[in-house]
Structures are given as C-alpha cells and as structure tokens.
Amino acid sequence: MTMPTDLLQRLTGLVGPTGVVTDGSDLEPYAVDWRKLFPGKPACVVRPSSTEQVAGIVQVCREAGVAIVPQGGNTGLAGGAVPDASGTQVVLSLNRMGAIRHVDPVGLTIEAEAGCILKVAQDAAAADGRLLPISLAAEGSATIGGVVAANAGGVNVLRYGMTRSLVLGLEVVLPDGTVANGLRRLRKDNAGYDWKQLFIGSEGTLGIVTAAVLRLLPRPKHSVTALISVADPPAALRLLALSQDELGDQISAFELISATSMQLVAKHAGLKAPIAEGEWFVLIEAAASLAGLREAADTMLGAAFEQEIALDGVIAESVAQAAQLWALREHVTESEAREGRSVKHDVSVPLTEVPRFLSEAGNALAAGAPGTRVNAFGHLGDGNIHYNILVGPDHDAGVVNRIVHDVVAAFGGSISAEHGIGQYRVGELARYRASTEMNLARAIKRALDPDNRLNPGKVLLP
Amino acid sequence: MTMPTDLLQRLTGLVGPTGVVTDGSDLEPYAVDWRKLFPGKPACVVRPSSTEQVAGIVQVCREAGVAIVPQGGNTGLAGGAVPDASGTQVVLSLNRMGAIRHVDPVGLTIEAEAGCILKVAQDAAAADGRLLPISLAAEGSATIGGVVAANAGGVNVLRYGMTRSLVLGLEVVLPDGTVANGLRRLRKDNAGYDWKQLFIGSEGTLGIVTAAVLRLLPRPKHSVTALISVADPPAALRLLALSQDELGDQISAFELISATSMQLVAKHAGLKAPIAEGEWFVLIEAAASLAGLREAADTMLGAAFEQEIALDGVIAESVAQAAQLWALREHVTESEAREGRSVKHDVSVPLTEVPRFLSEAGNALAAGAPGTRVNAFGHLGDGNIHYNILVGPDHDAGVVNRIVHDVVAAFGGSISAEHGIGQYRVGELARYRASTEMNLARAIKRALDPDNRLNPGKVLLP
Numbered sequence: 001m002t003m004p005t006d007l008l009q010r011l012t013g014l015v016g017p018t019g020v021v022t023d024g025s026d027l028e029p030y031a032v033d034w035r036k037l038f039p040g041k042p043a044c045v046v047r048p049s050s051t052e053q054v055a056g057i058v059q060v061c062r063e064a065g066v067a068i069v070p071q072g073g074n075t076g077l078a079g080g081a082v083p084d085a086s087g088t089q090v091v092l093s094l095n096r097m098g099a100i101r102h103v104d105p106v107g108l109t110i111e112a113e114a115g116c117i118l119k120v121a122q123d124a125a126a127a128d129g130r131l132l133p134i135s136l137a138a139e140g141s142a143t144i145g146g147v148v149a150a151n152a153g154g155v156n157v158l159r160y161g162m163t164r165s166l167v168l169g170l171e172v173v174l175p176d177g178t179v180a181n182g183l184r185r186l187r188k189d190n191a192g193y194d195w196k197q198l199f200i201g202s203e204g205t206l207g208i209v210t211a212a213v214l215r216l217l218p219r220p221k222h223s224v225t226a227l228i229s230v231a232d233p234p235a236a237l238r239l240l241a242l243s244q245d246e247l248g249d250q251i252s253a254f255e256l257i258s259a260t261s262m263q264l265v266a267k268h269a270g271l272k273a274p275i276a277e278g279e280w281f282v283l284i285e286a287a288a289s290l291a292g293l294r295e296a297a298d299t300m301l302g303a304a305f306e307q308e309i310a311l312d313g314v315i316a317e318s319v320a321q322a323a324q325l326w327a328l329r330e331h332v333t334e335s336e337a338r339e340g341r342s343v344k345h346d347v348s349v350p351l352t353e354v355p356r357f358l359s360e361a362g363n364a365l366a367a368g369a370p371g372t373r374v375n376a377f378g379h380l381g382d383g384n385i386h387y388n389i390l391v392g393p394d395h396d397a398g399v400v401n402r403i404v405h406d407v408v409a410a411f412g413g414s415i416s417a418e419h420g421i422g423q424y425r426v427g428e429l430a431r432y433r434a435s436t437e438m439n440l441a442r443a444i445k446r447a448l449d450p451d452n453r454l455n456p457g458k459v460l461l462p
Numbered sequence: 463m464t465m466p467t468d469l470l471q472r473l474t475g476l477v478g479p480t481g482v483v484t485d486g487s488d489l490e491p492y493a494v495d496w497r498k499l500f501p502g503k504p505a506c507v508v509r510p511s512s513t514e515q516v517a518g519i520v521q522v523c524r525e526a527g528v529a530i531v532p533q534g535g536n537t538g539l540a541g542g543a544v545p546d547a548s549g550t551q552v553v554l555s556l557n558r559m560g561a562i563r564h565v566d567p568v569g570l571t572i573e574a575e576a577g578c579i580l581k582v583a584q585d586a587a588a589a590d591g592r593l594l595p596i597s598l599a600a601e602g603s604a605t606i607g608g609v610v611a612a613n614a615g616g617v618n619v620l621r622y623g624m625t626r627s628l629v630l631g632l633e634v635v636l637p638d639g640t641v642a643n644g645l646r647r648l649r650k651d652n653a654g655y656d657w658k659q660l661f662i663g664s665e666g667t668l669g670i671v672t673a674a675v676l677r678l679l680p681r682p683k684h685s686v687t688a689l690i691s692v693a694d695p696p697a698a699l700r701l702l703a704l705s706q707d708e709l710g711d712q713i714s715a716f717e718l719i720s721a722t723s724m725q726l727v728a729k730h731a732g733l734k735a736p737i738a739e740g741e742w743f744v745l746i747e748a749a750a751s752l753a754g755l756r757e758a759a760d761t762m763l764g765a766a767f768e769q770e771i772a773l774d775g776v777i778a779e780s781v782a783q784a785a786q787l788w789a790l791r792e793h794v795t796e797s798e799a800r801e802g803r804s805v806k807h808d809v810s811v812p813l814t815e816v817p818r819f820l821s822e823a824g825n826a827l828a829a830g831a832p833g834t835r836v837n838a839f840g841h842l843g844d845g846n847i848h849y850n851i852l853v854g855p856d857h858d859a860g861v862v863n864r865i866v867h868d869v870v871a872a873f874g875g876s877i878s879a880e881h882g883i884g885q886y887r888v889g890e891l892a893r894y895r896a897s898t899e900m901n902l903a904r905a906i907k908r909a910l911d912p913d914n915r916l917n918p919g920k921v922l923l924p
Contacts, residue, residue, distance in 0.1 A: 106703045107814040165627050180898045185812040187844045189876040192891050193903045197659035218710040241568045248680040248751025289710025292754035350647040352569040382649045414651040429654050436642045441655045447909030
C-alpha cells in the first residue's frame, strides 16, 4: 500500500478506528463492483458518519493530494463507484450515513442521508401512504446518494421521470471541502442558479452527495397489467399511441420484449407467455387513484384488436397473474446470461425511431459481426432499448459496441440511457459527443475540481 | 449612443439592415419591461434569424468587448431581459426565430426555436391531441427561449413541474460564440454531464438558448373544478391531503385565496364566490384521461364536509361555471392594483409550513410596518404564496420586503419561487443565500463567461 501513514492517522482521527478499513479481505466489497467487472485496489476505505466528517476527509485528502472515490451501495453498472488499480485512491463509503430525517406525507417530501438504502426510503414513504417512485432491480442495496449521483432510471421513468425530476434539495461536499447545503424542502425555487443539478448524474466527479430531499407522490390505488403480442415494432408504437389516448399519463411502464427474449426465458427459466406466439410482445403497466382504470385498459385492448394491432393479449385478473406477466420480463437478463456470452448496450433513440433503429442495427450486425444474435428488450415507452448481443467466443466486444453505437449515433441517440458512463463508457462518450459538449463538461469539472481529485477517470477524461 | 460604428456595421453585415434596430422609438419595446418597472437604454437591438447568426453576434460583440442582453417575449417579472441604462449593452432579441421544427405526438416531443410564442407551441401540441403543460398569464407573448431561460412556473406546476422538468434537449450559444447542440429528442440520456441544466433558469447569464426540445403529455379528457371555503390555513392543508388521497396525482392546481383577496375581487371586479363566506377559499382543478374523476371529486368534497374541513363548497357543473370559479382567482392581481399601492412577494416555504408562515409574517408586519394589509393568495399545492402587501404612501417597500423575506428565510424558504431574480432581487439573493452557494454560482459563471459579457448584473453580481 502506497498510502502515507500520517494520512491514515488523520483519517482515523476524524472517523475513529472503526471508520477506516485497511485490511485486505475487508476491503474486497469496496474494491470491486458487484458484477466483478471492474476490480480496483483502494488505499483504504473511510466510512464517515456525518457530513462534517465527509468534509473533514475531503480536506485531509486534498492536503495530501490523494484522490477520493465516493461509494454508495456499489450497485452501479458502469464501474463508477470503485477505485482504480493503483492502490492510491481512498474510497469514501457513505454506508454509515443511513438516516431518514423527515417524511412529510402532505408536503410530499422525504429527506434522507446519502447512505440510506433506497428500499428503506420507499418503505418509509409507503408507511405514510405515499410513493417514492424510484424503483430498480438493485433497490435493496442501492443508496439514495448513489441513486442521485447516477441519476438512476428504473421501471417508473415513463411516468415519473429519472431521479433528477424527483430531487428537490441536495447537500453536497465540494472538492475544496466546503459544504453546499441546499436541503430545501421547496417544490418551487427559482432564486439563482440551480447548482444542485450539476451533481445529479455526475457520478461523484464534482462533489459528494451527503443528503437529499426527494419528492413523493400520492400512492395509486388501482393498477392494471397487460401483455400483448404484435407483429412488429411499428405495431408496438401504434399500441403506445392507443395506450396514451386511453390511459393518459397513468402508464408507468411500456416494455418491449422480442421473441428471442421470450424464447430465452422459456428455455432457461421455464416461463411461457400465456398468449399466442408473436414476433414481439408489449408489457403495459398503469396505475391510478381514480376508478375506471380497468375499463380504460379494456377499451384500449379492444381497439388494439379491432385495429389489428394486437395479435393476442391478456389483462391480468389478479395480483398473482400480474406478477406472472412481469416475471417474463424480469427473467430476460438472467436467461440471457445462461445462454452464454453477451455484449450489452443500454441505448436510447427518439422513441418513434425505435423500429428503424432495430432494423438498421440488425443489418449492421449481420454485415459486421456475422454469427451474432440480437436479444432486444427494454423500455419502449422511454425509447430505451437494452440491445444485447449474444456472441460466440471469437466475437470482439469492442467491434460489436462500435457497430451498435454508430447506429445509435446516426439516430441522435445516447450510448447510455440510464446506466451512466463511469469508467465503462468513458472512451466511447468522448467518441460520440461533440467537442463543444465535451469542452463544456471539462470547463465545469475544472471550475469545481481543478486538481481532479474527485473520482478521477470517471465520466470524462482530463 | 456610445456604440462603435464598426460594431454596428459588423452586426448589420451579419443580420441585414432589417435585423438591427437603432432608432429611438423602435427601440422602446426592447428597452423596458412590459410593466415599465425597469427602464433601460440599449446600444442597439439585433434580431438574428438563425443560430449561426446568434453565434456570429456573440463573437462580434465579444471581440468588441460589448455586453449582450438576450430577450424573448419580454414578459419577465424581474427585469431579467432588459438592458441597463448605460446605452452600451446590445439587446439580442430572438423574436425572428419562431419556427416549430417538429411535433411527435407518439414520442411526445416538440422542438421549437427560442422565439416561438408559448401559445403557438401549445396550439401545435393540441392540434396533435397532446398537451404542452407550461401555462401562464403571459403565454400569448412569452417565448420558448424565455420560458426555458427563466424556468417558468405557472398554473400547472403542481402536476407537471416547472419548465425544467419538461426540457429534453437544448441548443445554446455559449459566451465564447460556440454552439452547444444538445437538441436530442431523448426521454432518457445519462451519457455525461447534463450541461443543459445549467442554462435552464439562469436567465441568459450563461448562454443564449436558441432552440429547445420539450416533453409533451397526453391531453386529459375530463376535468373538474371545485371551490371550497375553510376556516383557516391548517384546514386547507387537511383538504390538500384529502384531495391527494382521492384524486392522486391528477390535481393540477390547488390554489389558496384569502378572504381579503375575495373582498378585493368583489369590490373592484364585481365577482362573488357562489358559496358561503369563509376566511379562506381553496380552488381545486383536476384533470384525467380516465372516467371516475367527478366521482372522486364528489367523494373528496363529501369527506371534507363530514370531517368538518369544508365550511361550504361547490363543484362546477359546466365549463362556464368552472370559468366563473377561475375568474375569482384570476382577478385578484388586477383588483389589488385597483385598490392602491402594493408591495409584492413571490415566495415559497415547505408547503406544510404555509399556515405558520402566514401567521408569523402577519405578526411581523403588524409590528414592523403597522397600517399595512396582507393580500395573500397563490399556489398552496406548491407552497408558493403571492404574499402581497397593501401599503400607504408612507410605507417603505424595502422595509416591507425585508420583513417578509426574513420570515421566509427563517422557514427555509425561497424569495423567488417562480419569477426569478433578474435585476429585481439580485441584492436580496446575495443577502439570503449562503456564501457557499453564492461562491458556487460565481464559479459556474466564471467558468462559462469569464469576462461577464452575457446579461451582466442579472441573477448574481460579480
């Protein structure tokens, strides 16, 4: 370990001996992401229990010229929260700062510390009859600070937006060790620059989120889940338009599942859609406080049959049946892993371009990476497709990435719809974003973190 | 006029002779805000017709060391879009860039140039059966660029958020004359810093918005409007909780109107509430695509009577009656003006603190500015109160401001909930925001506009 002894002493002085982790096996959970794709080697891990301690750690590391990697639940998919392999970076874990400070069921706000587990915050809102709509597979481990720093997406984005749209207030420790306290519980605040926006989605490269005020919503009383098969992606778009007409803004999920995805789920998870075969499937979820939701869903499905958009379809008659329909969607990733090696993409295009994107990306792969198979599924209602490619041992992941991302770029799309850039896509981003945008990002980074001490190497290179 | 002749020539060369205004009376509409509160004196007005021309103007002015004041519909309430009185600042009006480039009714996006009138964009969305929910009194003159630069609020914020939450993509000319093109029509994009957030709500001090992609929503089919009288502000909060329970997230307005406001409307506009007198009134608007809205509203009102929250109340039985209820709210400002001199405040506090705020601000005024009368009304559902004070000729507006804003600050509130800072509140902001936050704002300004050439003197002082 290359860490100076006096720095370790100063950190221990700030957070106490139990707040510093230096031992090899204890370091392991902080050193690598949960998928074990980005192994790193921290100088040590510091676990503060207050914002003041976070500020103190930042000041001490700054004086020592040591870089800090902030970490929440370490559930990210882009390697944004783990250190590099140099053994010189200090991991600052927020996992001892987990308090929920406040829930206001009428003002519809919740205030929580950065280390609070997302599920714990969801449950606190639910206990007061309200909804914290951020929901994702890792919600049992992901933290509020990580969710904010990553601008997390998830299954409710179509209706409630990304995490950004739910952040009302933020407390951030800046790279110079000062604390910017914007923990206002205000639904409207147009007084000066909304600086907190800089820290949402910047993956800990500009500041360390220590606490947040999030917006809650009334909890819908009724929900409806439907699975419908269609002939092709354009038909799925016509179904989306119908759903918008009948269900309005009460649709929370509009998921596209390819026949390939369904076949993988049948093969590896033993689950089968309870409707006739189709080339494509759409899973729709809607929820409302008003009665009339089921009737609107029936109207939508009826019209979809009448207009020959739906080949077959079913609306769940019970919570158990809704769960069975969702299980089909939820088992796609796992079934893909069992099938073999795959190269994943988390891309978005303007949603009405999804059919053309699927067609052109398929053609480009057939030409440039023959022998690959496409496993496409995802959030059609958001224009966000998990366009995963099943490959053989000889296919080059970089080549496959390049083929897919070039098509994404041609459609004005994004190479990271919800997972972020981290260290995983940092080179790709520089390739696809215009230099004006990259220069703007670097100007922001330089203004806030001129010495590049906060999560260096993530999101953008110097 | 102190403007260099060669600058004028270069500007004319860029935009043509009809694109430059130099004559006294022609300058007038650009020189002062519509309320005539902030008179200024431009060196000239330049009216580009393309983003390239905007970039050219910024480059030319930069070389000449001349400051630029971007201007949209000039409907702002904080003097943010008019020049100072020096006669040296160039007003850059976007009013020749008014095109709607694209409406996607299924992808739910609209792309418009900065000078497009808000109402024109609303109508374009409506023509495709969709809703652009930004709605405010000045919508017939306000422009998309101005609405974005000001992060405009309005009557639908409770349901759809401020303008920020509707911006998907932005094109901005930076202070160095380069063009940052982020006109992506993506609902999800987590690839790198979301730099566009910096320009939303920064009132033209960091860049000039030239075009935007905004999010649309399905247009609700049903609506309901109710007017209910209650004994006091805590009862209004209990009514809000009941409304959230019954109507969910389909409430678009929850407006509080004081008895004083109603009396002013009766006196000066001859309008009277069709329900029994009360100390406070609540106007509720909800809209939905689902049937069942009216039944839910009836349930809500029934429960409000049963729980002795409502003193009296009515649900509009027709569009005409709904308009009559809204007219009461809409005539408050005008009636206040007819009553005499007033000192206005656009403040927000955590919404469950509104009752205590009203009580403490009232006490503070009675002690510190005796003889004043409070005319309070506004967006209770957003915690945003227009806390206007009727004053006599001898009351000092600055003293009244200070008294009110000190109470706002004590509640962790904002001195500008929706109107922005402009030049109007620039001194007040520096007083009430913590130095860490002001330093952060100045660091952002320096990084993007180091020579302070873009809308200097607005939002923050150097």
